Each structure stands twice: as structure tokens, then as C-alpha cells.
Amino acid sequence: MDATIATIVSAQLVNQDVYHIRLRPHLPMAAVAGQYVEICLDNGWCVPYSMANDPQPGGELELYIQHFPEGRACDQVIRALTGRKEVPILVDGRVAYAPEWDKDPLILLSAGCGISQSRSIIEHRLAGTSAQPVYLCWGGRDDQELFELPQLQSWLNDRRFMADLTLESPLQGWGNARGYVVDVALQRLAWMTELERKRARVVLTGSPAMVNASIARLVQAGFCRDRLLADQDYYSPRTLTPLTVEPVTA
Ligand SMILES: Cc1cc2nc3c(=O)[nH]c(=O)nc-3n(C[C@H](O)[C@H](O)[C@H](O)COP(=O)(O)OP(=O)(O)OC[C@H]3O[C@@H](n4cnc5c(N)ncnc54)[C@H](O)[C@@H]3O)c2cc1C
Numbered sequence: 001m002d003a004t005i006a007t008i009v010s011a012q013l014v015n016q017d018v019y020h021i022r023l024r025p026h027l028p029m030a031a032v033a034g035q036y037v038e039i040c041l042d043n044g045w046c047v048p049y050s051m052a053n054d055p056q057p058g059g060e061l062e063l064y065i066q067h068f069p070e071g072r073a074c075d076q077v078i079r080a081l082t083g084r085k086e087v088p089i090l091v092d093g094r095v096a097y098a099p100e101w102d103k104d105p106l107i108l109l110s111a112g113c114g115i116s117q118s119r120s121i122i123e124h125r126l127a128g129t130s131a132q133p134v135y136l137c138w139g140g141r142d143d144q145e146l147f148e149l150p151q152l153q154s155w156l157n158d159r160r161f162m163a164d165l166t167l168e169s170p171l172q173g174w175g176n177a178r179g180y181v182v183d184v185a186l187q188r189l190a191w192m193t194e195l196e197r198k199r200a201r202v203v204l205t206g207s208p209a210m211v212n213a214s215i216a217r218l219v220q221a222g223f224c225r226d227r228l229l230a231d232q233d234y235y236s237p238r239t240l241t242p243l244t245v246e247p248v249t250a
Contacts, residue, residue, distance in 0.1 A: 001090065003040045003089060003090050004026060004029055004088065004090070005026045005086050006023040006024060006025045006061070006086065006087055006088075007024045007085060007086055008022075008023060008081055009060060011082045015144065015146075015147040018065065018066050018067070018113060019064070019065045019078065019081065019082070020052075020062065021049075021062065021064070022060050022061075022062050024059075028057050028058050029089075029091050031051065031091045032097055033051070033054045033096065033097040033124035034097045034121045035051055035055075035093030035120075036048040036049055036050045036051060036091070037089050037091055038091070038092060038238075039077045039080065039089060040087070040240055041073070043076075044239040044241060045073055045076075046238050047074070047077050048093075048235065049065050050063070050093075050113075050114075050116040051063065051091075051117070051120045052115075052116040052119045053119065053120055054124040055120075061089075061091075064113050064115065064147075065077065066112065066113045093231060094234040095117070095203060095230070095231050095234070097124045101201055102125075102130035103132065104200060104201050104227075105132050105192070106125055106132065106201050106203075107135045107136075107137075107189070107201070107202040108122065108136045108202075108203050109137050109181045109182060109185055109202065109204050109205070109206075110136065110204075110206060111138075111139055111205065111206030111207065112140050112206065114138075114204075114206040115138050115149060116205070117205045117231070118136055118203065121203060122155060122161070126158050126161060130160075132160070133160055134162075135161075135162050135185070135188065135189065136161070136163040136164075137163070137164045137165075137166060137182075137184050137185040138164075138166070138181070139165065139167060139180070139181040140167055140168070141169055142167055142168070142171070143170065143171060146167070164184050164185070164188055166178060166184040180213075181206070181214065182213065182214040182218065186217065186218075186221055194222055197221065197222040197223050197224075198223070198224045198227075199227075200223060200224075201227045202218060202228045202229065203229050203230070204228060204230040205230070205231070211230045215228050215230070
């Protein structure tokens with residue numbers, strides 16, 4: 001598989017450790033809202049980051065990347081994206097917006113940087129003609145885990161869209177919801193009938209712990225397991241040659 005070279009248009013911090021990255025691929029890439037971009041490191045590792053925008057032919061790809069300095073892959077990715085002009089990239093991902101999603105309610109439950117995949121899917125959905133409702137619940141432990149999302153206000157002006165922001169441990173003065181994303185979402189979505197719950201497509205983005213716990217709660221609440229979508233159900237790491245360090249073990 002050949003990676004495509006992308007120019008790094010910008011890499012800007014949006015909170016204490018999350019970078020908003022804009023890439024311009026040199027060749028058009030077949031990318032669909034909801035998929036992820038793999039940043040291909042010199043050692044062959046392909047490190048995945050969800051696309052944050054609705055990709056257009058020949059257009060830019062955006063990412064939000066949280067920088068863990070202790071993360072071996074992540075630190076190399078941030079060094080490459082802030083220190084170079086170009087990086088090789090691939091696009092992949094089975095959680096990808098498909099036209100049949102237009103017929104169903106859409107729910108996005110996101111923790112922290114997980115908003116990236118949700119933003120991509122919401123942008124795509126609201127740009128289309130689906131009249132079905134879209135609900136986003138975005139949360140974090142505290143306000144350090146969220147960041148300004150300029151698109152949110154214009155989405156809220158669309159009558160098909162509603163959203164909650166929630167923190168587990170908010171500081172005094174926080175005016176939005178409090179608690180886990182899935183709890184806030186289930187409370188907000190109490191109006192959904194049994195049939196609507198069965199039809200709804202739910203995209204979950206966050207840590208494996210957040211995703212697994214949320215799936216268990218949603219199934220209990222009558223949502224259909226086949227329609228609960230998370231990258232962790234499909235993702236497997238891949239590497240490109242030359243590989244100069246030990247390969248990923250299963
Ligand atoms: C589908 C998907 C989407 C993601 N989207 C985002 C996002 O939008 N924003 C965000 O901040 N994070 C995202 N992540 C997490 C991100 O990919 C990294 O896991 C995170 O940056 C932490 O990196 P780390 O340094 O701890 O490395 P790890 O989490 O340990 O590894 C990250 C990746 O590096 C590669 N890698 C690591 N070690 C090896 C090795 N020994 N051999 C070969 N390959 C190796 C693999 O591809 C591995 O998946 C996503 C993860 C997945 C699976």
C-alpha cells in the first residue's frame with residue numbers, strides 16, 4: 001500500500017494539549033466522513049487519528065490530536081506535524097457515513113478528542129437533506145478535556161440538531177450538564193420510542209472504557225447492538241516497510 005504525501009497546512013494548540021491539524025493531500029484521496037487518517041512515521045508505524053471534517057475531493061483533512069509526551073507513537077506524530085512541511089498519510093476506517101444513515105436518527109456520544117469523528121459525521125449529515133434528528137453529547141472529566149468548537153453554534157441553529165456538553169467534575173460556574181456522557185444522553189433521549197431506539201445509529205468515540213460502558217448501558221436501554229458503532233470494533237494496527245523497530249504484537 002502506498003501512502004500519499006500531505007502538506008501540513010497548520011498545527012495549532014486549541015487547549016493545553018490538543019492540536020488542531022490541517023493537512024492538504026497532494027493527490028485526491030477517497031475519504032468518507034467518519035473515517036480516520038493514519039500518520040505514517042519513519043519507522044513504519046501508521047498511527048490513526050479520526051478525521052474532524054467532512055472531506056471534499058481535493059480538499060483539506062482536519063484532525064484533533066491530544067499530545068501525550070509519554071506516548072511513543074503520539075510524541076513522534078506531534079514532532080512530525082509541528083516540525084516538518086509534509087507527512088505521508090493513509091485513510092481507512094469502517095465507521096464511515098453511508099447514504100442509508102439518512103433514514104435514521106443519529107446519536108453521537110463523544111469523550112474529549114472523540115469529538116473529532118463526531119464533528120466529521122455531523123458536518124456531513126447536516127449538509128445533506130435528511131430530516132431525521134441528530135443528537136450530540138460531548139463530555140470530559142473536567143473543562144481541560146473540552147475545547148472550543150466553532151461549528152457548534154451553527155449546528156445549534158439547525159432545527160434537526162441538539163446537543164449537550166457534560167463534565168464529570170465541573171468547576172463552579174459550569175452551566176451545562178454534569179455526569180457521564182451516556183447518562184446525560186439517556187436522560188435527554190427519554191422521549192425516544194422503542195422503535196426509534198431500535199432504528200437509531202449511535203457512534204461512540206472515546207477511550208475503550210467509555211465506549212464499552214456506554215454500549216452496555218445503551219443495549220440495556222433498548223438500542224440495537226448492531227447499530228452501535230465504534231472504531232475499536234474494527235481497527236487493527238498496520239505498519240509500512242521499512243520497519244526499524246519491533247512490530248506490534250497481537
Ligand atoms: C481508530 C482510532 C482513531 C483515533 N483517533 C484519535 C483522535 O482523533 N485523536 C487522538 O488524539 N487520538 C486518537 N486515537 C488514539 C491514537 O491513535 C493514539 O493511540 C494516541 O495518540 C496515543 O498514542 P501512544 O503514543 O500512546 O501510542 P499507542 O496508543 O501505544 O499506539 C498508537 C498507534 O501507533 C502504532 N504503534 C504503536 N506502537 C507500535 C509498534 N510497536 N509497532 C507498530 N505500530 C505501533 C499503532 O498504529 C498504534 O495503534 C485514535 C485511535 C484509533 C484506534
